[in-house]
Structures are given as C-alpha cells and as structure tokens.
Amino acid sequence: MDVKCPKCGYSFTSIEDVTTCPRCMYQFQTGTIPPLPAEKKRSNRPAIAGVLLITASILGFMMGGFIGFVPGMVDEISTGQTVTVYGTVTDENGNGMGNATVTVLGLGLSSNTSSDGSYRIENVPAGVQRIKAEKDNNSLTIKTFVYEGTNKVDFTLKPGSHEQDIMSEVNNVLYVCSIVIFILSFFTLLGGIFALKRRHFGIAVIGAIMGIPALGFLIGSILSIIALILIVLSRNEFR
Numbered sequence: 001m002d003v004k005c006p007k008c009g010y011s012f013t014s015i016e017d018v019t020t021c022p023r024c025m026y027q028f029q030t031g032t033i034p035p036l037p038a039e040k041k042r043s044n045r046p047a048i049a050g051v052l053l054i055t056a057s058i059l060g061f062m063m064g065g066f067i068g069f070v071p072g073m074v075d076e077i078s079t080g081q082t083v084t085v086y087g088t089v090t091d092e093n094g095n096g097m098g099n100a101t102v103t104v105l106g107l108g109l110s111s112n113t114s115s116d117g118s119y120r121i122e123n124v125p126a127g128v129q130r131i132k133a134e135k136d137n138n139s140l141t142i143k144t145f146v147y148e149g150t151n152k153v154d155f156t157l158k159p160g161s162h163e164q165d166i167m168s169e170v171n172n173v174l175y176v177c178s179i180v181i182f183i184l185s186f187f188t189l190l191g192g193i194f195a196l197k198r199r200h201f202g203i204a205v206i207g208a209i210m211g212i213p214a215l216g217f218l219i220g221s222i223l224s225i226i227a228l229i230l231i232v233l234s235r236n237e238f239r
Contacts, residue, residue, distance in 0.1 A: 003019065003030045005021035005023065005024060005026055005028065006026070006028055007021065007024055007026040007028075008021060008023055008024040008026065010022070010023040010024070014030055016030060017029060017030055018030065042198075042237055043234055043237065045230040045231075045233055045234040045237075046195050046196070046198045046204075046230070046231065046234050046237055046238070047195075047196055048227075048230055049192075049195045049204070049208070049226075049227040049228075049230035049231045049234075050192045050193065050194075050195035050196030050197075050204075050227075051192070051196070052192070052223040052224070052226055052227040052230075053188050053189070053191050053192030053195060053204075053207055053208060053211055053223070053224060053227045054189060054192035054193070054196075055220075055223055056185075056188050056192075056211040056214070056216050056219075056220035056221075056223040056224045056227070057185045057186070057188040057189035057192060057211065057214070057216075057220075058185075058216075059216030059217055059219055059220040059223075060181055060182075060184060060185030060188060060211065060214035060215065060216040060220050061182065061185045062216075062217070063181055063214075063215055063216055063217050063220070064177075064178045064179075064181035064182040064185060064214075065178070067174050067177055067178040067181065068174070068175060068178035068179075080125075080126075081125075081126045081148055082122070082123045082124060082125055082126065083124050083125075083126050083146050083147065083148060083149060083150065083151055084120065084121070084122045084123075084124065084149075084150045084151070085104070085120075085121045085124050085129075085131065085146055085150075085151050085152075085153055086118070086119065086120040086121070086150060086151070086152055086153075087102075087118070087119065087152045087153045087154040087155065088113070088116070088117045088118050088119070088154050088155070089102065089113050089117045089119065089133045089135070089154075089155045089156075089157060090117050090154070090155070090156050090157070091156070091157055092156065092157075092158055094156075095117075096113070096115070096116040096117025096118070097113060097117045097135055097157060098113055098114060098115040098116070098117060099112055099113060099135065100112070100113045100117065100119075100133055100134065100135035100155075100157070101113075101133070101134055101135065102119045102121065102131065102132070102133045102155070103131070103132050103133075103134075104121060104124055104129055104130075104131050105129075105130040105131070105132055105141070106130070107124070107125070107129075109121050109123065109124060113133075119133075124146055124151075126146055126147055126148060127145065127146065128143065128144070128145050128146075128167055129143075129144065129145075129146050130142070130143045131144065131153055133155035133157060134157075135157060138157045138158065138159055138160065138161070139157070139161045139162070140155050140156070140157055140158070140161075140162045140163070140164065141161075141162070141163045141164070142155065142163075142164045142165075142166060143163070143164070143165045143166060143167050143168070144166040144167060145166075145167060145170075181214050181215065184210045184211070184213055184214035185210075185211075185214045185216070185220075187206060187207050187210040188207050188208070188210050188211035188214055188220075188224065189207070190203060190207050191203055191204045191205070191206060191207010191208055191210065191211070191227075192204075192207060192227070194207070195207070195208075195227070195231055198237050198238050198239060199238060199239050200238070201231070201235055201238035204231050204238065205228065205231055205232070208224050208225075208227045208228035208231055209224075209228065210224075211223070211224025211227070212224045212225060212228075
C-alpha cells in the first residue's frame, strides 16, 4: 500500500506494518490502530425497574404498618349497627345442650338454648364482644368480632370455666403477617437500589421476586412483576 513518511514526507509503497523510509531512514508504523469498540448504549430499563421496586417497597412498608396497627384499632370499632348472633351449644361429645344460657357480657342480652342446643340473640352492637355460654357451672366465654348481618358463634362446654380469645389469635396472625411483609419489603428496597446502580443482577432479581408476595396493597405486586421483567431484559447492563 502507498504510505507517506511522517518525517520527510516522501511517498512510497510498503506492505509492512512497520517500515523504514528509503529517503531519510525513519522507521514508522504503517498499519492503522484499530478503533476501540464502541461502548454499548445503555437503556433506562434498570433505572425504571429500580424506581418501581423502591415504590413497591414503600407500599409494602405502608401495608405492613397498617396490618400491624389494625389489632389495636379493632377493639375500638363501632359502626352503630346491630347484628344477630346465633349458633349452638354442645357438650364434649357434640350433643346439643338444651336450656343453656348464652349472654353478651356487659350488654344484658341473653338467650336460652332450645332442646337441640341452638340459640339466637338479636340487636347485638357490631364490634368486639365477649359472649358467654354456661350450664351447670360449666362455662365458655368467647371474645370475638361480630359484624353486619348474622354471625355464627358455637360453643363446646367442658367441665369448669374456660375462655377463648379469638381476637387475640387473629391479632397474632396479623402481627406475624406484618413482620413478614416488612422483611419482604426490605429486600425489595435493596433490589431497587441495586437495579438503579446496575449492580448485582441476582440481588436485583431477588428483590423483584420478594416484592410480589409483599403485596403493597396489590399495586406493589404489579410493580414488582413489571420491574422483574425489565431487569431480566437488561441483564447485560449489570456489573
């Protein structure tokens, strides 16, 4: 190929990558240096996924806080409406106990069971109530939540006096759910941060997956699914 000496300007033909000018004996490189590979154009998909996951985590934290706060609110709920409470009173063998007394404590509302153990009490205020069934010095008091319409509350009497706090059992479940949602939302937040930084693809994916069961009032689950798709599509952009 035709080359030109960069020192004296003499033109000649050479097939060597490194040649010597026949006029001034200056040695130089004739081949061209290959251009550096162009940097791949980065998309905005990881950034969008990061924002979606952070939003989902915030919704998850809010939902977890709400669920954890509900147990403290339930006892105070009062809609001003009245409901009907009904059910049966049986012994340990499942036989109906007639002439047992069922009372809504603190309200003076009560009813005696029929021969098959069934009872019905109307005009019970909606909300948390303690309902007691008793016969022959055997009793069971149930703390439960009654709501609009009709509510079935069954009793099984055993020797002695017993209490069953259904509200406490429900509250314990709600507290556990709240803690689980907080943990899932934390990992979702972590995944969102790494997605924004385009680092640790695996952690970003895990964060998106964790955001789905964290719910976030269901909106968070939808955002996490979209974020997961975006992260998978932009896998090559993560370091």
